[in-house]
Structures are given as C-alpha cells and as structure tokens.
Amino acid sequence: MRRLGFVTLLTLPLLTSCTSSLIDLRENLDVHRSSFEEKLAGDSVKVERFKACTQQAHDGSSLPLNVAAEPPATRTAMSPVIIGSRLRTPVQALVERILDRTGSNAASLRVLSDMAGDFADPSRRKLDLDKLRLLTDAIRHWQAHLDFDEDALARDPSLFAQLLLAYNRAYFGDVRYAITPDAGAGTVRGIVQVTSRGFVDRGGNTVRFPGLSATAQVDATHAVEPTTTPINSQRVSADLTRLFLEAFFDAAFRVPAVQQATALRLPTTASPYPAFDLSHPPISLEALATVTRQALRTEAVVTSLTGKAVRGGSLFGTNNETVAATLETAAGVFAKKLVEHEGFCYFQVIQHP
Structure with a gap:
C-alpha cells in the first residue's frame, strides 16, 4: 500500500504536465533567440516607443506612426500590465466594435484578446490549446x-466585414463569366470563366481554393478539360480559418499591404486599407522583407509545435485530421499576424528616430 502511494506521488507531476493546455513557444535552450522587442533592450526610449506602437493600429493617413514615449519613470520597461496589454489593446478594440455591430454573436471572439495577451511577453510566449479550440469554433x-x-x-x-468579404471572394476565384466572341464569324464563340489568382495576403502570398480550375472554358465546338487540384477537408477547413484570421488582424493592426494584396481591392472605398507607399515608405524594402520572413518563420514554427500537441497522446490530442489541421493553421496564422505587427513597429522605431 505504501509502495502504491509512493508510485502515485511520482506519477502525479507527469500526469499534470501531460494534461496542461499550454504550449511554451520559448525555451531556454533555444539558440540565436531574440524577438523584435528584445533587440531594443538597453534603450529605454526606443522600448517605450515600440510598446506604444504595438498598442495601436497602423493608420495609413499618418505613416510613419507618431509614437510619443511616456517618461521611463512612470512605468518599468517590463511591467506585466503593459506587456499583457500592448498587443491586446487593438485586438480588444476591434472585438468590441464587432460586438457593437453584431451583438452576442461576436462574444466568442473575445478569446482572441486573451490569446494576444498570452503571446505579448517575448520572454514567455505561450499558446493555450483550450482558447485555440474556442477560437476555431467561433470562426x-x-x-x-x-x-x-x-x-x-x-x-x-x-x-x-469588407476585408472578410473580399478575402472570401478572392479565395474562391472572384468567379465571373464572360462571352468570347468569334471575330471571324461575327458570332458568339462561347463562355469563358474568369477567375482571380486567389486571395493575396498583405505580404503578397497567395492562397486559392483547390477546386478552381486552371482553365475553365465552355465552348460550343470544343470541349476543354479543366485542371483542378483535389479538394480535401483538411486543406479547405484550414484555408477558411486562415481567411478569417487574416481579415481580423488586418482590420485590427492595419499593417500596410503590398500592391497586389487583396486588401487593396475592397468592394467599397468606405474604409480603405493602407498601402505600402513607395514614395514615403514607412520602413525600408529590406526591412519589409525581414518582417515578412520572420512572420512566415513564426507561422511555420508555431504550426509545427501545435501540430505535435494536437496529434499527440495527451488529453488535447485529436484523432481527427481535419480538426488538427484547422487548429495548427489557426495557431500559425495568429502568431504570424502578431509578429508582422511587432516587426513593422520595430523598424519604424529604429528607422524613424
């Protein structure tokens, strides 16, 4: 009996660790580790300007951002309140605006501001799988x-709303049909399907519904076989999750977009999205490339870590590949968008003293 109690005490910590819903995104053994904020360590003025920048959206009418720093004496550089709120503030502001417009249907999106707070401290970044599941259910x-x-x-x-609409339409090809005339005969030759290249994110990366054909023309005299990619639930579910998070964080942070981005082709001009203006660049092109690479690398790492967790043998593992693909994509895109915002702020601070 005493031996059984001793074994129970030994295994209890193991069981506790296996049932934790938190994924630590930072480890002490990591080599060459430094977030954008940590690169500013030792310069309290720039750290404060960086934090002020990350607490607001990038307004296309006033780039580069005018981020006035508070006196360092008023708060410590690593204050938990400031760290937790600096990424959460613009996210929470958007959630509340959506809630005002749609009512209780948006209440479940409040989990996004909590997740942003969990990610904000660069020395202790973490991801909560329970919150991630709530988020994917809301999406x-x-x-x-x-x-x-x-x-x-x-x-x-x-x-x-306009970003979400435009991103969905673009992903499904923004399908239109046009008449193809036969100039020689003076008649109508047939109908051709015209599609866009797909959804293009603010950095220029493209995602497209796999069921769209590369060539889809209906001709009265010639049958054209369209070329398509097989549709599977994992890919489509993950893509739809990606579209929502891209639209949400673009609306929350409004990081300027490259010229071919879908965000710059909204169906209405009531709320224009800020473009990366080459005549008055908010950051250099080299810096823009660095931010993009770092954001994509972050997505890759967080997607991988989440995939291992939700496909493992813990209580948070899933035997459903579609659910697993959705969860890992949600985690990866969520982290990518936060790093995009941080990276843009970092280079604005160091390149516009």
Missing part, C-alpha cells in the same frame, strides 16, 4: 458554415 460559426451570406456581409461597411 466556424462566422464563416465556415453552410449558406454563408455574402450579401449580409456586403451591407456592413466596417473594414473587418
């Missing part, structure tokens, strides 16, 4: 469902 009810109503979204003039 499913927002757009990854049957009878998604584009018309209802089009009536909402907010930037978030």
